[in-house]
Amino acid sequence: MASRPDDSDVAGFQCPIPIAQYPRVLLAHGGGGQLMHQLIEKMFVPAFGNQPPEARHDGAVFEIGPGRLAFTTDSFVVRPLFFPGSDIGALAVNGTVNDLAMCGARARFLSVSFILEEGLPMDTLWRIVQSMQRAAAGAHVELITGDTKVVDRGTGDGIFINTAGMGVVAAPRPISPASIQAGDAVIVSGDLGRHGMAIMAVREGLSFESAIESDCAPLVEAVMALLDGGIEVHCLRDLTRGGLASALVEIAEASRQSIAIDEARVPVREDVRAACEILGFDPLYVANEGRFVAFVAQTDAERALDRMRRDPRCPAACLIGRVRDIPTGLVTLTSRIGATRIVEMMSGEQLPRIC
Amino acid sequence: MASRPDDSDVAGFQCPIPIAQYPRVLLAHGGGGQLMHQLIEKMFVPAFGNQPPEARHDGAVFEIGPGRLAFTTDSFVVRPLFFPGSDIGALAVNGTVNDLAMCGARARFLSVSFILEEGLPMDTLWRIVQSMQRAAAGAHVELITGDTKVVDRGTGDGIFINTAGMGVVAAPRPISPASIQAGDAVIVSGDLGRHGMAIMAVREGLSFESAIESDCAPLVEAVMALLDGGIEVHCLRDLTRGGLASALVEIAEASRQSIAIDEARVPVREDVRAACEILGFDPLYVANEGRFVAFVAQTDAERALDRMRRDPRCPAACLIGRVRDIPTGLVTLTSRIGATRIVEMMSGEQLPRIC
Numbered sequence: 001m002a003s004r005p006d007d008s009d010v011a012g013f014q015c016p017i018p019i020a021q022y023p024r025v026l027l028a029h030g031g032g033g034q035l036m037h038q039l040i041e042k043m044f045v046p047a048f049g050n051q052p053p054e055a056r057h058d059g060a061v062f063e064i065g066p067g068r069l070a071f072t073t074d075s076f077v078v079r080p081l082f083f084p085g086s087d088i089g090a091l092a093v094n095g096t097v098n099d100l101a102m103c104g105a106r107a108r109f110l111s112v113s114f115i116l117e118e119g120l121p122m123d124t125l126w127r128i129v130q131s132m133q134r135a136a137a138g139a140h141v142e143l144i145t146g147d148t149k150v151v152d153r154g155t156g157d158g159i160f161i162n163t164a165g166m167g168v169v170a171a172p173r174p175i176s177p178a179s180i181q182a183g184d185a186v187i188v189s190g191d192l193g194r195h196g197m198a199i200m201a202v203r204e205g206l207s208f209e210s211a212i213e214s215d216c217a218p219l220v221e222a223v224m225a226l227l228d229g230g231i232e233v234h235c236l237r238d239l240t241r242g243g244l245a246s247a248l249v250e251i252a253e254a255s256r257q258s259i260a261i262d263e264a265r266v267p268v269r270e271d272v273r274a275a276c277e278i279l280g281f282d283p284l285y286v287a288n289e290g291r292f293v294a295f296v297a298q299t300d301a302e303r304a305l306d307r308m309r310r311d312p313r314c315p316a317a318c319l320i321g322r323v324r325d326i327p328t329g330l331v332t333l334t335s336r337i338g339a340t341r342i343v344e345m346m347s348g349e350q351l352p353r354i355c
Numbered sequence: 356m357a358s359r360p361d362d363s364d365v366a367g368f369q370c371p372i373p374i375a376q377y378p379r380v381l382l383a384h385g386g387g388g389q390l391m392h393q394l395i396e397k398m399f400v401p402a403f404g405n406q407p408p409e410a411r412h413d414g415a416v417f418e419i420g421p422g423r424l425a426f427t428t429d430s431f432v433v434r435p436l437f438f439p440g441s442d443i444g445a446l447a448v449n450g451t452v453n454d455l456a457m458c459g460a461r462a463r464f465l466s467v468s469f470i471l472e473e474g475l476p477m478d479t480l481w482r483i484v485q486s487m488q489r490a491a492a493g494a495h496v497e498l499i500t501g502d503t504k505v506v507d508r509g510t511g512d513g514i515f516i517n518t519a520g521m522g523v524v525a526a527p528r529p530i531s532p533a534s535i536q537a538g539d540a541v542i543v544s545g546d547l548g549r550h551g552m553a554i555m556a557v558r559e560g561l562s563f564e565s566a567i568e569s570d571c572a573p574l575v576e577a578v579m580a581l582l583d584g585g586i587e588v589h590c591l592r593d594l595t596r597g598g599l600a601s602a603l604v605e606i607a608e609a610s611r612q613s614i615a616i617d618e619a620r621v622p623v624r625e626d627v628r629a630a631c632e633i634l635g636f637d638p639l640y641v642a643n644e645g646r647f648v649a650f651v652a653q654t655d656a657e658r659a660l661d662r663m664r665r666d667p668r669c670p671a672a673c674l675i676g677r678v679r680d681i682p683t684g685l686v687t688l689t690s691r692i693g694a695t696r697i698v699e700m701m702s703g704e705q706l707p708r709i710c
Binding site for chain 1: 388389515522529
């Protein structure tokens with residue numbers, strides 16, 4: 001397959017589909033005929049650096065060495081499409097790169113599938129495609145196969161994006177809730193709540209002294225830094241829908257271990273905390289798109305923190321708790337005033353369409 | 356990973372989510388909290404036979420032998436969700452299995468991502484999930500990782516499904532337009548136009564003496580029969596959006612070869628032909644979901660036909676044309692009355708939301 005062209009090939013250039021002729025996406029752009037062909041050939045292929053036409057096909061074929069592979073998928077329906085710090089395109093790439101990283105894998109190949117609503121401005125699609133291209137370059141991943149569907153006006157919402165990803169597992173041991181052990185250190189990779197609050201601030205029309213920007217970012221380098229450093233990593237989880245609290249509850253239930261965290265150690269920026277208070281959210285439940293929790297062997301905790309903090313994505317990584325030696329399957333939180341309570345999984349819908 | 360439970364574990368059973376309590380999908384079913392957790396644990400995991408909870412994670416990890424892999428994706432937005440002969444669930448599984456088969460690969464693992472509209476009847480989701488389970492069993496593929504999003508009422512259309520698939524390439528040589536040679540036999544695997552006309556007949560409220568049923572089916576066994584038989588397969592393409600005509604035009608353009616087909620040899624059932632005439636469609640451009648075209652070495656044509664016809668999906672496979680020795684990059688069709696014309700790619704939208 002051809003190598004991905006560098007940014008200069010497309011990013012910042014004008015839309016390769018003539019906007020004057022096709023200002024908006026038409027049903028025919030998903031119909032399998034000339035217009036779909038043009039969209040693929042002129043926009044997606046140059047941006048994503050797919051195979052040359054004579055090799056192009058229903059799928060992508062590649063060789064990969066022996067070993068364990070990871071496979072994951074996510075659909076992205078975030079609203080608005082563009083928000084402070086990121087957009088649906090970068091989110092769709094980083095989200096799947098991060099899910100693979102949480103399996104201890106480095107993403108290699110992504111598929112991209114668009115569900116477009118008839119009437120989507122062509123230039124909006126182009127901005128999103130460029131953002132995906134930049135995110136793919138940033139995460140060293142290739143977008144190698146794809147699909148485009150168009151639904152009639154009123155039956156979609158501009159654009160939904162699905163990505164699926166394949167990666168090569170670099171972790172020497174299984175990374176999973178089942179690997180967690182009593183005594184494990186619980187580390188978060190940075191401050192919480194920015195992505196969710198960035199979206200909510202836009203939706204609610206709130207303005208703060210400084211805009212809260214989404215933390216959307218690829219986490220693969222931070223995870224590889226842990227693995228390359230020989231850190232005994234037991235479990236990893238990115239803190240998306242449901243936030244830190246839901247991730248910990250799921251892990252505690254699945255592992256039947258008990259996790260104790262210290263609220264005062266959980267990093268939340270002041271502006272994010274203020275936004276949460278205004279809107280009535282608990283930052284523990286707010287979605288992040290560039291944060292993860294790592295369970296590492298007790299003896300490796302300091303080295304893990306040191307390695308993570310050297311990554312530009314995780315300077316504020318910190319230890320927030322421990323796995324206790326009483327396997328209750330519960331998460332407990334010690335509050336700032338010293339009271340201890342059980343953390344529950346989020347009930348109801350807190351922040352719809354956050355990713 | 357756990358093996359898939361057999362049909363008796365779920366198919367035909369009542370919906371595992373209490374319908375009285377949750378008759379319809381709520382936004383919270385995609386929110387990352389308790390309701391999403393319940394949907395995954397009670398409906399998706401038992402149906403799809405995913406990993407046990409203690410191993411469950413952001414992605415699936417598996418070992419696969421050395422060799423070439425194929426990777427593909429498709430989103431499905433067909434309307435109506437249920438139609439004569441199939442439904443969106445079976446289509447979503449078979450569509451991706453078939454795209455891999457067209458790479459000469461046997462599908463092994465599929466991801467499934469749902470975009471649900473708030474208000475979708477829970478029982479509709481359950482019927483679709485059961486159909487996916489049966490289709491996966493029929494194609495010997497595992498649904499190993501997934502995602503669920505819910506969009507607010509009026510911003511989706513019931514359900515959209517994305518599947519991505521990974522398969523192991525069984526073909527000894529590259530299967531691609533670039534492999535086509537002058538003299539190659541052009542074979543279609545069966546009669547054309549049924550899927551598109553089944554959908555259109557429902558949409559238009561037409562009734563024929565016998566209902567036209569979609570041809571939706573997995574094509575992997577027919578392709579493997581060719582490869583196992585040592586047939587020199589040069590190119591394969593399933594005849595979905597845009598039908599036979601668009602597939603041939605794309606292949607001719609990509610390969611720069613010239614393809615000549617004989618209209619009288621293209622199999623179209625009488626009821627399908629009649630429906631096409633009533634609705635003003637050309638069966639050459641109508642979508643199929645269980646048909647493919649194979650380009651095989653001239654000397655292997657008879658053996659290929661024999662092997663394909665032994666497959667229960669392809670009893671009506673037939674030779675419809677040849678690759679000519681003048682490389683024009685065009686497709687020509689000799690009509691029933693002996694006139695020859697150039698076949699063009701479909702322009703405009705013929706059948707929206709057919710898959």
